[in-house]
Amino acid sequence: SFNAISGLLRNIVGGKVLTDTDLESPLKAMEEHLLKKNVAREAAVRLCEGVRQELTGQKTGNFQSVDSVLRAAMESSLQKILTPTSSLDLLHEIQAITSPATKQQAPRPYVISIVGVNGVGKSTNLSKICFFLLQNNYRVLIAACDTFRSGAVEQLRVHARNLRELSARENVGDVELYEKGYGKDAANVARDAVNYAATNKFDVVLIDTAGRRHNDQRLMSSLEKFAKFANPDKIFMVGEALVGTDSVMQARNFNQAFGPGRNLDGFIISKCDTVGDMVGTLVSMVHATSIPIVFLGVGQHYGDLRGLSVPWAVGLLMK
């Protein structure tokens, strides 16, 4: 492990000007440490290179080992990469659209669409977001725009029914499902759902989409039309914590799929409960795109949605 190998160098303390040679072997150990945490190799190499540049020529403080200098530098690099440059207050943003401050601006439903590769947890995490919005007393329309995968519509029907019961019991919010069955063009269904929501005074529309491989040209290119028709305020991509190196290309290709001038607005990293401390996907996807992480999925139940705690993630990665 990282500590075992770089432990050899722990004795070098105090007032030493660090050279490439001093750093080479501990950095190699650090890279392997990150790989074991499921950070994609490309991201791990870049992080280590950044740290190397930062530290070469730097003088270590008194009683400081190379090991601890490197550790501190990597910790702050991880912190930096994971911390969003602008924070997202989703509820605040929704409020601004559904109840605008000025009379000139007409209220309308806030539209969120969820995209991602097959089986990562799009529909489930959409339902969790719905639960969160219901708790905040919003009227939500779920649009079933996965018109391809068997059972996709019924899956959302069950979630909508469960969530409706929950919200009725607690007397907060309301949810309805908009669906047109299978085989229809997703972009058209999405547009119609948004119009329906506007007419019927829904606050938020949550659009589910079919899973697609990021290297499937045909399915990826249909996302551009989808974005045009649904015109979402936010496009969130779900990526699963289980995924390895593919996370980098998944993030890049989805980020580029919506046409010029339109990017992803955030990632939801699902299945964080299934990887222990191997949470490297968080780093890989942000490394690939600089798009922030907005939510983490931490289980299969409606309450299992969290915001990202950067110290928590960095703690696991450095453990």
Next chain:
Amino acid sequence: MVLQDLGRRINAAVSDLTRSNSLDEKAFDDMLKEICAALLSADVNVRLVQSLRKSIKTTVHFSSLPPAVNKKRMIQKAVFDHLVALVNPHAEPFRPKKGRSNVIMMVGLQGAGKTTTCTKLARHYQMRGLRTALVCADTFRAGAFDQLKQNAIKAKIPYYGSLTQTDPVVVAADGVAQFKKERFDVIIVDTSGRHKQEADLFEEMTQIQTAVNPNQTILVLDSTIGQAAEVQSSAFKATADFGAIIITKTDGHAAGGGAISAVAATHTPIIFLGTGEHMMDLERFEPKAFVQKLLGMGDIAGLVEH
């Protein structure tokens, strides 16, 4: 396709080395380094890569090679043998026999592709003259039964499931009992996605297994899985002792090294690859042919046979 880029890189590293005039220890080390980097980029388990590197090094034992020996050939063979060993567990996969009930149970992580693969597999056996049926023992995931049912209807495969019974153990047992009575050759049981961190879910898997007593349990693994592959698949192995692996979504771009690491960690053969979302998208897996294709081998194909 799985591991294609990896094959290209490994191949390039080996041919770079074997083409260079000065075949010295440093060139050999560089090649090993490049191969390891390629394996790591492909999500092969970090510890596995470390041991692979050591093992190739000791097999070849560069410094003590007598001058007469054909070094290039030796190195090539060592690399290929180690890669084949990685995907070839030397265990014969189960094959269902006509005329008796072969119960197959599918297990795996959430969203791996179990339900989709159930119908693909059912169709595969059906086309080979085995009477096949499907049982949906996923009572947890919303719409799971509808999903299996719609696929089964499309593929014209008889199916069993319940919209009211919430205990998957009961549904599994009832479904299997019914199809056994009707003398089906192959009965495939779909189960919910689960992971080792939730002990209750693993306990449930054991209960279903006890109830249906499968002839074969299959682990379904997503080809995009990363470093968690080893821990998760080892935990599934320890609890459900699956005898075969199916790797899904190989039509994607992922190198599949995580899934390959699961094979190495559990000494279990891969039997099929999922190659798309449609019913027909299933391919048989043959380890040797796979590595041959992976490495774009033609002229040196004979090496793998040893």
